[in-house]
Ligand SMILES: Cc1ncc(COP(=O)(O)OP(=O)(O)O)c(N)n1
Ligand SMILES: Cc1ncsc1CCOP(=O)(O)O
């Protein structure tokens with residue numbers, strides 16, 4: 001088991017709700033600074049998602065992000081890679097259909113948070129819930145420039161999430177303009193990249209999303 005710290009996993013799993021910030025591909029240390037400012041302003045969960053850096057660079061970047069999450073008691077999730085998760089001492093991993101199989105991660109890291117993309121499938125969400133996933137993510141519901149191969153799902157799928165009793169997040173093109181369209185469903189939170197990182201006032205944007213989550217009783 002790697003990592004320079006390991007946190008109480010049961011406690012950290014209780015924090016899986018609210019505003020879930022996902023990083024853009026690394027393009028300079030402004031991302032570290034922006035992440036810290038966003039977390040200080042109220043982000044609830046962070047995912048390190050970086051499709052372009054080398055593994056060596058991801059170790060250095062991830063270490064800085066892990067340290068920020070540790071300081072603010074925010075769950076730290078790594079996208080795709082269980083080895084990176086382990087070495088960074090992250091709290092968990094997010095996997096999708098092209099990633100390492102769920103069963104492999106669950107058997108090797110039974111106590112870590114495992115989040116799974118289920119796109120627009122309630123059936124898959126219920127399957128992964130049964131297999132022990134800690135949360136599921138639906139989306140994309142709106143066009144996004146952050147993920148080239150994102151597929152657009154019908155938002156009406158969210159009408160069927162009632163039987164899912166693990167946290168449900170939605171992702172993909174979420175903005176000030178459309179946030180109400182997803183928050184009216186029984187989801188646990190929203191996951192965003194560009195709405196926060198591409199905004200010129202990160203603190204204001206985080207505060208806005210947090211106030212919306214509170215308005216709908218999600219925080
Ligand atoms: C919170 C959250 N939801 C969905 C995704 C997408 O995961 P995946 O389908 O594996 O696509 P990539 O992110 O790997 O391109 C996510 N990362 N986080
Ligand atoms: C990782 C991911 N998975 C589905 S859409 C997406 C990107 C979301 O980014 P943005 O919030 O900028 O649309």
Ligand SMILES: [Mg+2]
Pocket residue numbers: 079080094095096097098099
């Ligand atoms: Mg993935």
